[in-house]
Amino acid sequence: MNAKEKVIVITGAASGIGRATARKFASEGAKVVVADLNEAGGMETVDLIKKAGGEAAYIKTDVANVQDVEKAVNFAVEIYGSIDIMFNNAGIGGRAPLLEHDPEIYDRVVKVNQYGVYYGILAAARKMKDLGIQGVIVNNGSTFGFLASNRGIIGYHTSKAAVKMMTQCAALELAPYGIRVVGIAPGYVDTPISKRPKDRATGKHMRNELIQPEAIADAVYLLCQDAANVINGSTVMLDDGYAVFK
Ligand code: NAD
Numbered sequence: 001m002n003a004k005e006k007v008i009v010i011t012g013a014a015s016g017i018g019r020a021t022a023r024k025f026a027s028e029g030a031k032v033v034v035a036d037l038n039e040a041g042g043m044e045t046v047d048l049i050k051k052a053g054g055e056a057a058y059i060k061t062d063v064a065n066v067q068d069v070e071k072a073v074n075f076a077v078e079i080y081g082s083i084d085i086m087f088n089n090a091g092i093g094g095r096a097p098l099l100e101h102d103p104e105i106y107d108r109v110v111k112v113n114q115y116g117v118y119y120g121i122l123a124a125a126r127k128m129k130d131l132g133i134q135g136v137i138v139n140n141g142s143t144f145g146f147l148a149s150n151r152g153i154i155g156y157h158t159s160k161a162a163v164k165m166m167t168q169c170a171a172l173e174l175a176p177y178g179i180r181v182v183g184i185a186p187g188y189v190d191t192p193i194s195k196r197p198k199d200r201a202t203g204k205h206m207r208n209e210l211i212q213p214e215a216i217a218d219a220v221y222l223l224c225q226d227a228a229n230v231i232n233g234s235t236v237m238l239d240d241g242y243a244v245f246k
Pocket of ligand 1 (some may be wrong): 011012013014015016017018035036037041061062063066089090091092112140141142143185186187188189190191192193194223
C-alpha cells in the first residue's frame with residue numbers, strides 16, 4: 001500500500017488511539033477524515049496534522065447515528081475522492097456496578113461501541129463496493145471482548161465481544177468484493193478512557209508498561225498494508241501479552 005494515495009476515515013479521532021492513528025497515517029501521506037462528536041478535539045487533531053505538513057479534515061459525527069456515519073464516509077469521497085480505509089474506533093466506557101445498572105447506560109454503550117462499528121462497516125463497505133475499491137475496514141475491539149476481567153462495565157465487555165464477531169461476519173460477506181475486515185484488541189492504553197490507576201494497569205502487560213496510543217497506531221498502519229493481506233476476519237491482540245499469560 002502506498003499511503004500517499006489513500007484516504008482513511010477514523011471515528012473517535014479527537015483523542016487517544018484515534019488521534020494517534022490519524023497522525024500516523026497523515027505522516028505517511030494519507031488523507032485523513034477525523035470523525036468525532038467532540039468538535040474542539042477533532043479540530044485540534046486536524047491542526048496537529050496540518051502543522052506537521054499533513055492533510056486532514058474534520059466532520060462532526062455521532063457514530064450512534066447511522067446518517068452521521070454515512071455523511072462522514074460521503075464527506076471523504078467528496079473532498080478526497082475515495083475511501084480506502086475505515087477505522088471504526090470511537091468508543092465509550094459506561095462504568096456502573098451491575099446491580100446498580102441503569103439500562104440507559106447499557107443502551108448508550110452498545111449504541112456507540114457496537115452499533116457505531118456496525119454503521120461504520122455498512123457505510124464504508126457500501127461505498128467501497130460502489131466505487132470498486134478493495135479497501136480495508138479496521139474495527140477497534142478490546143481484550144475485554146475476550147476476557148471478563150473488569151467489574152462494572154458489562155456493556156463495554158459485551159459490545160466489544162460483538163465487535164469481534166461483526167469483524168468475522170463482515171469479512172466473510174465482503175470477501176467477494178476484495179474488502180478486508182480486521183479487528184484489533186488493545187490492552188490498557190494510556191488514553192482518557194482508561195480510568196484504572198496506571199500502576200495496576202501496567203501489571204496486566206508482560207513488559208509491565210502501559211501501552212501508548214502511538215503503538216496501537218503503528219499496528220493499525222501495519223494491518224492496512226498489502227503485506228498484511230492474509231489477515232482477514234481475525235481480531236489481532238495488541239496487548240503486550242495480556243490475554244495469554246494468566
Ligand atoms: P478516548 O476517550 O481517548 O477516545 C475516544 C474518542 O471517541 C473520543 O475522541 C470521543 O470524543 C470519541 N467518541 C465517543 N463517543 C462518540 C460518538 N458517539 N461518536 C463519535 N465519537 C465518539 O479513548 P481511546 O482509548 O482512544 O478509545 C478509542 C477506542 O479504543 C475505543 O473504542 C476504546 O474502547 C478502545 N480501547 C481502548 C483501550 C484503552 O485502554 N484505552 C483498550 C482497548 C480498547
